[in-house]
Amino acid sequence: MSQVAWRHRLAERGIDRQLWLLVPGLACVLALFVYPFAYGIGLSFQPAEGGVFGAYRTFFADAYQRDTIATTLGLALPAAILNVAASVPIAYRMRGRFRGKRLLTTVLVVPITLGTVLTAEGLLNYLGPTGWFNRLLFFVDEPIRLTNNYWGVFFSLVITGFPFAFLLILSYLSGIDPTLERAAATLGAGRRQRFQRITLPLLAPGLATTFCLTFVLAFSVFPSAVLVGDPAGSTRVISIAAYHAAYEVYDYPLGSAIAVVMGVVELLVVAIVLGLRSLLYTGSTGGKG
């Protein structure tokens, strides 16, 4: 009797046997994500020497290691901003219906399938000193060096990141009720006004999300930084440093510490963007209302 009453009281608060359905998923995430992460954080505080913060001190004391943060941000932030900024006008023009929309969308999305390696190979072939791009620029004396440096990695981030950003923004734009814009047009708003006062504020939250997801993609750049970049110098990104520490030097505490630093930096950027988003969004709705 009392057991039934207990179950009743739990059920009133929303807890009953149906919640067991959640258990397998939760168990997987706890066992495969939370536990390893906690283990990694624990490991990062147990370096072979240097006390509790030894691994972090090693990372931040060495300029070669420390600078990887700036290198990664210097690659990922411009790439993510460019991808989002370029997607907005293109998607804005494609939000209506027109002939060949499906084809154009598919063509723009194709780079998702390329994979980092084909992109890297292609960039090396195409932009290399004897590649087609430099052949087209025959009027320039020296071939422009666009691979094995910052630009090679940057282009590869644009090629893989742009389709993703474009798809997301296109789907956000198609989700905006077109009658709002028509109403604005009826009230005499020009094209620019409609974009600035109607579409952009409604798109802002989507822009922030897209930026975050694109940034995460660009931030974890690893294969292209090795293959088309200059992995020992100008494109030594933080994931290379983490991989190097963990699997080439076998210094697991340092590797974990770098992974933790990477996660913190990344979440910091995401938090800033989402914070800005909430500012932007409430501001714009206030203006609209």
Next chain:
Amino acid sequence: MTAVLSRPEAPPRRRIVASPTSWLIWGAVAFFLINLAGVIASVVVNSFGERWFDTWLPQGWTTKWYATAWTEFGLLDVMLVTLEVAVLVVAISVLVGVPASYVLARRSFPGRRLVYLLFLLPILMPPITYGIPLATVLYKYGFAGHLTGVVLANLVPSIPFVILTMTPFIEQIDPAIERAARMCGARTWQIFARILAPLLVPGILAASILVLVRTVGMFELTFLTAGPDSQTLVVALYYSMSAAGIRAQQSVDAMAVLYTSSMLVLLVIALRFVNPTQLVARVKEDPD
């Protein structure tokens, strides 16, 4: 701009006539696509080329690089491993993820937001960040280095992905149908098997294909956990390319072309099932 302002009742359909800005935008799109075509074509041409140095096109044409790539890299095994990993990951993540997303879509309970955040985190984190500690743990327990480790590691982003895709999908199914079934005496598992499963088939298909594409393309996690006989196609490609000089570059290109064409087939299939504009339903759930 001013022309539009002076004419208050703008036409409901947008004009096709291009303004300078749209010329600029379409020009940029064309430039991007031309360069992209160049990038892809240079790999394809190289994979069929005989010798290609300082000329516009290779000196001769051949398909021998594909044969070389097939035998040298043991592509049949690699493809089989890729298929095995992808199918296992899709099956497990759907089996585990769909019930969880049902609860998240239909129920409110204490700690729901926390659970949601927990499922969101693996997608918001770069794979390398959690991949390195995860691989360390998997090696510690002896899972890494073969197929089990690769599958386990790939489940980390896949299960949350299925949950985030399926939750809005389940939300749009009318709960009255389930209540009616319950009134008629169906139990929870019967509701799942007879009512929800048939209604969810399109959503499950879409989620599985997206997970399949992601798993085949997932480099970092597989790279960190794979042993010599459990490499997927991406990882094998990376190794063959980073060890350049040992192998002819053309056969690496041939392999890359094979990889891309299989991904392309998957993507075309995926686009038949998934409407790109439908993505928003999923992504809108992503923040907060």
